[in-house]
Amino acid sequence: MNNIANKQAICNKLLEASQTDKDIVVLCSDSRGSASLTKFADELPEQFIEIGIAEQNLVTVSAGLASCGKKVFAVSPASFLSTRSMEQAKVDVAYSNTNVTLVGISGGISYGALGMTHHSANDIATMASIPNMRVYLPSDHFQTEKLIEALLQDDKPSYVRVGRNAVDPVYEENNIPFEMDKATLIKDGTDVTLIACGEMVKSAKDAAEILAKEGISARVVDMYCLKPIDKDIVIKAAKETKGIVTIEEHTIYGGLNSQVAQITAQNYPVTVIGMGLPDAPVITGKSQEVFDTYGLNAEGIAKEAKKVLNK
C-alpha cells in the first residue's frame, strides 16, 4: 500500500511546482521537520523563509509577501496556526484578501499525548467562521495533491488541515475523482449517508462495507471542502436517504456536523447524527486509541448509522 503522509504530499507538490514558479514561497515556524519540508528548505533555500517560533509573525509576514505578488504557503502545526494566529488569519489573510494558503500540519488529535495545547479540534470552527477564508481537510495523499494543484491555480486565502501520520489511502493512483469545492461521492447508497472529512473518510468508507454485509446500503461522501461546503450533495442525501451521520476529527461544535445540520434544517430536515470529539480535553493516547475511545472507527460509525435507520 502506498502510504505517504498528506503533509509529505504537500511538500512533494510544492517542490515540483516551485522549480518553475519562482513566486511560490514557503514559510515555517521552526516546523520544517514536522512539516516534511526540510527537503524543500534545502533544495530551494531562496524560496523558503524561516520565521522561528512566532506563528503570528508567520501569518502576517506571509500576507505581506503575498501582497507583493508571492504565492505563499505558511506551514505550522494546525493548533497554533488556527488559534494563536487567528487574528492574523482574519485580518491580514482573509480580510485583506491575500494569496496565502495556511497549512495546518499534525491537525486534529494527531499529537496524541502532547495534550490539548497541541490538538486542533476546533480549527474548522475558527477558520470557517472568518469571512473569505476557505477550509479544506483532504482525506488522503492523492486528494491532497489534487487540492494543492487547485490552490496553486487561484489566489484566494485558504486553510488546509492535514494529520501527522501516513494514513491508508481512500483513492487509487489512477482513480482520484476531484472537483474543486465539490464533495466527492465515494459510494452511492440508498439507506443512510455517511459524510466525513479529512482522515475520517477512510473509516466511513470501511463502515459502509460493514453495513453492506448487513444488507444496509450506505452512501459515502468525502466532504474535503468544509468551506465553501457542497450544499447540493447534502440536500440530495437528505432527500434520497433516511438520514445522515457526519464524522469528523473535530469537536461537534462549529465543524462538519454543525454545517450539515444547518443545511438540512433549512432545506430538508432529516436526522443528522454527529460523530466527533468531546467538548473536553480528549483522552491521552495515540490517534487510533483516541478514535476507538469515541467510536470514531468503522465499527462505531456503522453502529451510529443503524441508529439513523431505527429512528
Add this chain to the structure above:
Amino acid sequence: MNLKIKATDLRKDILTLIYKARTGHTGGDMSVIDILTVLYYKYMNVNPENIKDPNRDRFILSKGHASEALYCVLSDKGFFPKSDLDNYSGYGSKYIGHPNNKVNGVEMNTGSLGHGLAVGVGMALAGRMDKKDYRVYAVMGDGEMAEGSVWEAIMAAGHYKLDNLTAFVDRNRLQISGTTEQVMTQDSQEKRWEAFGWNVLSINGNDIDALDAAVGLAKQSKGKPTVVIANTTKGCGVSYMENQAGWHHRVPTEEEYAQGIKELEQRRAQYE
C-alpha cells in the same frame, strides 16, 4: 543536600522515563534539570502536604515540552508516587507530554510556547496585591524567545517592577530546526532584557553553584524583576546528546540508554 548528586539522579530518572515511555524531549530536559534542582531542592517553598498553600512559591515551566524533567522532580519531592509515571504519556494517563495541572504540584498547563512568563506576571501582580511574599519562577526556552507574547510579558514585568518574579532562559542555543542563531537570532539576550528594565544575570546554567548564587541574588533585587540567562548545553550529561539538535525529541535505543546511564553514574561518582 548535595544538589549535584540530586541533579545527576534526576537525569537518570528522566532518561529512564523517556526510554520506557518511548517518548520525550530528552535534550531540553537535560539542559533544564539543574535549574529545577536548585529551585525545588533549595529555594522554593512548596510542600506536597499542602499543595494549595496560598503562600507557596509559584513555578511555571513555560517550555512545557520538558515535562519529563518536571514530573521527575515532582514525584521525587513526593507530590505523587513514582509509579504513577509508569504510564507516562500512555492511554488515559494524566501525565501527558506537557505539564498538566490535574497533576499535583503543576500550577498551570503549558505546552504552547510563549505563555508561561505572562502567567508569571499575573501571579507576581497577585502576590503584590495580596501582600504575600511568595516568589514566582518561570522557565523559558531560547527558541521560545521568538514568540512576541514573551516580549509583551517582559515589558509588563519591567513596567510593574516585579521584583518577586524571576525568569530563566534555558540558553542552550538549539531548537528543533537547528541552532537558534540560524533559525532566528537570539543574541544578545542580556542586552534585550536589560533594555526592558530587568536585572540580568548571565551564568553557566548547568553549574549548580552558579545557579544557586544567581537565585540568591535574584531574591535580593529591589524594584526590578530578574532574569537568569542560563547558558546551558542541550542534552547536558550524556555525551552523545550534547549540542545535538536531533536530540530535541529523540528516544534512546537500548545501547544508548545503557551508555547514558553509565555516563551518569560516572558523573555521580565524581560528586560523592
